[in-house]
Amino acid sequence: MGYIELNVLNAPTTTPVTLALGIDLGTTNSLAAIWKDGRPVVLHPEGKGGLVPSVIHFPSDGMPVVGREARDHAVADPRNVIFSVKRFMGRGLKDVRSELAALPYRASETERGLIQLEVHGQKYTPEQLSALILMRVHDLACQALGGQDVRKCVITVPAYFDDTQRGATRDAARLAGLEVLRIVNEPTAASLAYGLDQRDKGNVVVFDLGGGTFDVTVLAIEDGVFRVLSTAGDTHLGGDDFDQLLAGLARRELGPLHGSALLEDPGFQQAIRLSAEQCKIALSTDPEAELHVVIPAKRVSWRRRVSREEFEALGAELLERTISACRQALSDAKLAPEKIDEVVLVGGSTRMPLVRARVERFFGRKPHTELNPDEVVALGAAVQANILMGGRRDLLLMDVTPLSLGVETMGGAVSKVIQRNSTVPCEATEGFTTYVDGQTGIDFHIVQGERELARDCRSLGRFQLKGIPPMPAGMARVAVKFHIDADGVLTVSAKELGTGKSALVEIQPMHGLTDAEVEGMLQAGFAHAREDFDQRRIADLKTEIGTMAQATEKNLNAGRAGLDRESIQDLEEALAAAKRACTASDLKELQRARDEFERATLPLAALLMNNVAQKALMGKKLGDV
């Protein structure tokens, strides 16, 4: 009768005011939260954690599995378990070659430079893989909301994500059937979760070291407006890199013992990876921990003690990279460390004592660690979702674009169009002209980054202006407008002004998935994921009704004497209706029947709870209670 107790404890269920999820799509873990009863809460179904490991397992037959279950297959089926897909979002093969070397995946590139990971001979883009994670997170969130299907959401990304990476995140959400209200930067979301709006004025630093990315953001808070002054970071620095240090240690010491064939073995690589992660986590609480690799099938059994000092010495260099980003962010914000009023730590990797100590030393103050660093971003996203749904107008986020936007000039240099740390939305207009008589098209190359040469920046792709009316060279005056929206995503539009009447010029983006490709993917296999979601939900509801029916039938006779006739009749009818609903597969009907059934069980549950409580109290002296 477990369920009955739980229902009593949870009743009455209140529906949240706003119906938009805040989703933290992380490198290692993902999570959803929602605004409910005046505060953000993490969503997790009864009896399950809400944190979904961002891991996907493709079994040789059947649907992909996401989360903890997927991670459990890492060692046994390494080639078909995908980790850290966020690292590949919006990147090309050459950007992530070093990372791929440490991972057991087969990867290739599309003709448009998009990376694809291969599983069972099938190619998947990071967008598709992230969509699978989002669907799982959404699925669990909806279960936690009693089956309510909430599709609107705010998704967080590292502040330092470039345009392509943000676009890829948006596409992933579309593939998962979600409507993205806003893409929010993770550190900015975290500052909202900390309720720092309670403070009327002050400067805040958010230090966010996640599984695969690092961001530092400086904000000024004034009258409920959270204004980001600067942001800096590294999209390739996170907890994974600290794991790699320990994995490297294991490889160096195991190599001579077992030979290089073992080191190349994918199962061995995953085993090392997981063991390194465990060891790192243990070192956050213990002064010493064990790094062990045991694979009976390969006759490997290796253990080694690692002290915290040894680990910290290995990690010192990575840590200094975070501190130099802090220096950069402060310098951009034109603030000295002592001008900072609060420091907030975000991301699971800030649990490492060495990180906490270094941050405290640099800023000269104890950082906030009150909130669970794994949850704070999702909670902040839920706060932002509430604002976007019209829940409150007293709070406002003004964020910035992390990287300068520029156009490649003739000599391969970059002409900056929008400076980094400009408040978004922002826009700028740049003039272009033709070099040849009668030229009707102009190609230009857009990049993001701070380096002088285009080839050292991140390419957002080549754009083509088409349909310029033919005229002598240099006569055409094409005004190209670059708009970075509140999500930090770029749109480019153009007008030809030279002819007097402004012709609209066609623009073709050359990066990311095209709309047609996203549509195609939606129509192919991935669209079925939505049906699968419904099917899974139907199966879950049937199971739930079954359990409830069993418990009710078992307890109804015992409880009959204590209930009035009306309640009994009501319950029996609801029970029968729920059983009838189980014979069909109508999601709405099942949901309704389950809810109705649950309501009807309340009197019985209350009675039983009373009896249980009385029994429990009997035979005990008052003082024991």
Add this chain to the structure above:
Amino acid sequence: MQCPHCGAVLASALGCAQCGRLLDPPAELSPFALLGLSERYALDGADLRQRVLRAGRLVHPDFFTQAPAAERELAERNSARLNRANELLSDDWSRADWLVGARGGPAENEQRAMPPAFLAEVLEWNELLEEARGAPASPGMQERLDSLARTLAAERARLLQAVASLLEPLPERGSPRLAQARTQLNAIRYVDRALSEIEALSLTRASLR
């Protein structure tokens, strides 16, 4: 300024605090006018920030996610205009640059002259920067760079003072003071470039430590 919809007096030309509607002011409206300020060099920074935050609350896309597409786009555009105006007004150099241009004074690429006395010092400063670029990180060099940064900051303040007295009150069109202000602005440009180079050099050194 009055709201065309409800007639309320507007604090910002971008949106009405009274009826909550977004407005679409003409593209040529000056950044000063967008925020209800009169065109002049002297400016109260705290007041500007207040105006920007208040206008931000009226036009930010966050408050229009549930509105029709056209309105959402206008919110994006108005916020971009607001942010651009703020960038331009909050920075002394950009504000002066804009005013010189608006009064028909020479643009940066039309008149590149710097004050003659300033040029002599530039030669000396350039020498130190040149030396620092090639030199390995050393406490002595950092000391000299820090000292140069302090000199430059003081010089910048002096130059800005000169700009302020040339632009306040705002000169008539065709006044020689506009060209004089440009000369001072060019010198500030140099100082800013030198300062950011010193900062970059210092940051690299700090991260090497």
